[in-house]
Amino acid sequence: MDPKDGSSTKPAWAEEFSVYAAEDAYVQRRQFTKFLVMTSFGMAAGNAWIWMKAITAEERSAWPEAVVGRASEIAPGTVRFFSYPEPHDPCILVHRTNGEFAAFSQKCTHLSCAVYYAPARDRLECPCHEGYFSPANGRVLQGPPPRPLPQVRLERRGDDLVATGMLQSETA
Amino acid sequence: MKAISNPARRRRRVAIDAAMVMIILVLMVQMWLLTATLESYLAGHHGVALPALFSSAALFGVCAFLYRLVLRIDRMPDSFHGAPGAPAAGPWRVDRR
Numbered sequence A: 001m002d003p004k005d006g007s008s009t010k011p012a013w014a015e016e017f018s019v020y021a022a023e024d025a026y027v028q029r030r031q032f033t034k035f036l037v038m039t040s041f042g043m044a045a046g047n048a049w050i051w052m053k054a055i056t057a058e059e060r061s062a063w064p065e066a067v068v069g070r071a072s073e074i075a076p077g078t079v080r081f082f083s084y085p086e087p088h089d090p091c092i093l094v095h096r097t098n099g100e101f102a103a104f105s106q107k108c109t110h111l112s113c114a115v116y117y118a119p120a121r122d123r124l125e126c127p128c129h130e131g132y133f134s135p136a137n138g139r140v141l142q143g144p145p146p147r148p149l150p151q152v153r154l155e156r157r158g159d160d161l162v163a164t165g166m167l168q169s170e171t172a
Numbered sequence B: 001m002k003a004i005s006n007p008a009r010r011r012r013r014v015a016i017d018a019a020m021v022m023i024i025l026v027l028m029v030q031m032w033l034l035t036a037t038l039e040s041y042l043a044g045h046h047g048v049a050l051p052a053l054f055s056s057a058a059l060f061g062v063c064a065f066l067y068r069l070v071l072r073i074d075r076m077p078d079s080f081h082g083a084p085g086a087p088a089a090g091p092w093r094v095d096r097r
Helices: A012-016 A021-056 B007-042 B046-075 B078-082
Strands: A066-070 A079-083 A090-095 A101-105 A116-118 A123-126 A131-133 A140-142 A151-157 A160-166
Touching: A021 B007, A021 B046, A066 A079, A066 A090, A090 A116, A090 A151, A101 A160, B007 B046
Parallel strands: none
Antiparallel strands: A066 A160, A079 A090, A090 A101, A101 A151, A116 A123, A123 A131, A131 A140, A151 A160
16 A cells, blocks of 8 residues: 555455455454444335335325125124225224224234124224224224224215225324 | 554544444434334324424434445554654544644
8 A cells, every 4th residue: 555645556356355354354344334324224115115105195185985884784793894985995893892883904903814703792803912992083092003904984874885985094 | 353452543443442332323323213203194284394304314324424424434544643743543634844
């Protein structure tokens, strides 16, 4: 190396594969540091991806309306499964033991396991990690789920139960 | 490994280790930031995404700066600090005329 400007006169391979242990330690540390900086870039890229998703997320102003069941066909303490708003969005319609109807996304907010209704305890339960949700508003009663279950807005038109939209999870 | 007897090399190694530890700390903060941002996004709070992006980019800038420092320290010749009239150990360039 030239001591005046720090530039090297050695070929690159000779610097990277030194026969001296001390110099090799420098190379290892430098390579590890490079890996850490690449990881840091990955983290920043992840944040950029979330931001892109946030700005491109379409604000749904109009939700589809769909008849998801008939009140007379669902006995108290039982459920009916349906998809809303898209065919790949599984939901659960609950006829609670107190007579009320409520509908929620069936995906647990922890790790997306399917929740089911336990009529004896009047709560929605996730069997994977024992997360429990209130069937009144979807809020978390117990367990690891970090957010309430997204709730489907229901309207009763005669005997028909009509889904008219999704409520935001933080207000559910 | 055998201890480094050359004082200049020992100083370089300490400086590189210090930079590496700082990068690891910054990286841990970035990991937490990414997790928290994702969690907030999934909860419907889209407003936090942009400030989190700025913060993460700034932290990446710190990491890149420290890596540049490591490169400069690594490329400094051993004789540089030992030379008569040489400045104290550090990655900064000093014009000696």
